[in-house]
Amino acid sequence: MPELPDLAILADAFDAALAGRAITEIRVVDPLVLRATPAQAEALVGETLDSVGRRGKLIVLRLRTRDLWAAPMLSGRFGLAVPGAAKPKAAVALRLGGRGGRPRRPAGWLAGAPWLPPDHEPIELRYLDPTRMGKLYVAPTGDPREVPGIPELGPDADGPALTLEAWQARIRRHPGELKALLRNQAFVAGIGNAYSDEILWEARLNPFRRRSSLAAEEVATLFAATRTTLADAIDILRRRVPPTFETQVRDHLKVHLRGGEACARCGATISQVGSREVTSYCRSCQR
Ligand SMILES: [Zn+2]
Structure with missing residues (x-):
């Protein structure tokens, strides 16, 4: 299941590759996956993609007049492909046209990435999901209240809003075992089964300890381990994942x-x- 580090890479990379392009075609192979009527799906054609972001374990494609949210759940994966290229069958595919204007040069870790598609060439964004548990939702711009799971989300586990003080205050409201606590998206967003194990190992805390048994310094250790584990994973995945995003x-x-x-x-x-x-x-x- 994709978790915060996987989706952080994806959001950055897709933003660099796709922002500024217009959707020229949508192929809905598996209608179960896209929670929209055929007319709503067809209305996505012609929309320009402004940016790609992430919230918790969801990806958001911010289009000019609406947002397209993707909750990959267990087996949802995203890939980029040259249109027509043979790849595993996608549940939903968006074809995006070339982008004009001055050449875009992404900053940061994506600068000079050789796999970035040339601006003038079309590219296809494919969503694959063998178990069909993941879903894509169309929502009004900046208003994801109708997207299942979003209204309950706590702050992103890697976000600037989650200071040590905020962590200490929030954790008091969440009793129970530490593994379940870290996976509780209402406490912090983005951590799943894999990275909760990693964070607890880093913090040297037993996953079945109860939060109420933690000393103040253990609460701080858990916060530090959350931040370093996620940051280290993001650093590794930046080097390892592109351009095979579906793996x-x-x-x-x-x-x-x-x-x-x-x-x-x-x-x-x-x-x-x-x-x-x-x-x-x-x-x-x-x-
Ligand atoms: Zn050991």
């Missing part, structure tokens, strides 16, 4: 799904519990 890179994780392997920190055997959604942790160094 989820997870082999850098230190504890998640590594049950039976040696803990990289203390050498003890990593435990793994649960069946459908597993929790991996080190009983020896996570207390």
Whole structure:
């Protein structure tokens, strides 16, 4: 399931590749995925994409007169392709035309990226979803109240609004086990099953500890571990993911799904519990 680091890369990369282009065609292969009438879908043609962003575990394509939100859930993936290129069958594909004006040169980590499509050439954005659990929603500009899950979202786990003070204040309102706490999107947005394991390993905290048992310094440690784990993952994924955005890179994780392997920190055997959604942790160094 895509989590904050996966989608942060995607939002940056797609913004650099696609902003300023107009949608010239929409192909809805799997109508279950796009929560819109055929007329609403067709009305997307002609819209210009202003920017691509992320909120929690959702991606937003900000079009000129409406927003298109994507909640990839379990198996939703996005890819970029030259129109006509053979790739896994997409549930929904948006063809975007070339963009004119002065050449765009993205700043930051995307500067000079060789995979960025040339401005004058069309490009296709494909949404793939074998389990069809993910959904795309059309919403008014800047108003995602009707998009399921959005109104309840807490601050983004990597966002500037989430200071240590804000974290301390919010965490008081959320009892229960730490793993469930980190995955609770109303507490902080963007963390799922994989990165909650990673953050707790980094913080040396047992996933089944209750929040009420944490000392003040452990609350601060959990905040610091959240920030560094996500930032480190984003740094790695920037180098590893483009241009194959549909492939989820997870082999850098230190504890998640590594049950039976040696803990990289203390050498003890990593435990793994649960069946459908597993929790991996080190009983020896996570207390
Ligand atoms: Zn360990």
